[in-house]
Amino acid sequence: MFSFKERAIKFIFSCLAFSCLLFLLAIVVILFWQGAPLFSYMDFSQFFFGKSWYPTSQPPEFGIFPLISGSLIVTLGAMVVCVPLGIGSALYIYELSGPNSKKILKPIVEILGSIPSIVFGFFALTIAAPAIQQFFNIPTGLCALTASIILGIMAIPTITSISEDALSFVPNSFREASYALGANKFQTLFKVTIPAAASGISTSVILGMSRIVGETMTVLMVSGGAAVITSSFFSPVRPMTATIAAEMGEAAFGSLHYQALFAIALVLFMTTLVFNVIAERISQKYALKLGANR
Numbered sequence: 001m002f003s004f005k006e007r008a009i010k011f012i013f014s015c016l017a018f019s020c021l022l023f024l025l026a027i028v029v030i031l032f033w034q035g036a037p038l039f040s041y042m043d044f045s046q047f048f049f050g051k052s053w054y055p056t057s058q059p060p061e062f063g064i065f066p067l068i069s070g071s072l073i074v075t076l077g078a079m080v081v082c083v084p085l086g087i088g089s090a091l092y093i094y095e096l097s098g099p100n101s102k103k104i105l106k107p108i109v110e111i112l113g114s115i116p117s118i119v120f121g122f123f124a125l126t127i128a129a130p131a132i133q134q135f136f137n138i139p140t141g142l143c144a145l146t147a148s149i150i151l152g153i154m155a156i157p158t159i160t161s162i163s164e165d166a167l168s169f170v171p172n173s174f175r176e177a178s179y180a181l182g183a184n185k186f187q188t189l190f191k192v193t194i195p196a197a198a199s200g201i202s203t204s205v206i207l208g209m210s211r212i213v214g215e216t217m218t219v220l221m222v223s224g225g226a227a228v229i230t231s232s233f234f235s236p237v238r239p240m241t242a243t244i245a246a247e248m249g250e251a252a253f254g255s256l257h258y259q260a261l262f263a264i265a266l267v268l269f270m271t272t273l274v275f276n277v278i279a280e281r282i283s284q285k286y287a288l289k290l291g292a293n294r
Helices: 003-040 044-049 065-096 099-114 117-136 144-169 172-180 185-197 197-214 217-222 240-247 256-293
Strands: none
Touching: 003 044, 003 065, 003 256, 044 172, 044 217, 065 099, 065 144, 065 185, 065 197, 065 240, 099 144, 117 144, 144 197, 144 217, 172 185, 185 197, 197 256, 240 256
């Protein structure tokens, strides 16, 4: 039998756990409540595939395809930056660095992950953007390339930390068996350790992508703010998150513009939810596989 104190503690922690689900449910309900009425004015195809975002024109146009393309090009560019650097850093910290180097590098990575996004945005606005503009001789440094580089740097700690944890969960017996067969350190690393930790590394990449897609302040400051369709990293773009942050204060409550911004937020929510569900499934599959191997 549980004592009264134990039952009280169990009740408190149960309430805290279920409150997270209630908060999530409330967010979903509010997003649908405020964003769904837009689709009585226009259909889904016009909203998702419309090529013009002019919320203040007469009549207003709420096509978010330029915003989706902006988010996509910035995300792809950031992944090119953060995936090799993040995974490479995790491999070095775990397998190649000495004990003293690991004690220094791991905290530095964690500190990098705790820096506020506004600081990254200010750095990009004052230093990175002018440098990129001068180096590539382009009209402005506030473009998709600058946003991609900064977002990639911001996602490195997420990928590095989770990948390093995944590598640390690989059983030592795998490495010992590889060494017993005559493999050296690099052969063991690339042919045994990395394949064994592949699911965990994949999870880190997906979560890093989720961090990039959901970032707001940095892209608002350095992406250029142009709601146009472009395939060039040297052109200004406006991702979905930047649109919400820039225009929510100007949208009249309950207006079509207001509803369109909530609809964009709903699209972002569903996108990040899908990324996190995929990451969780991969993580569970990795845990089951690792448990079976042990």
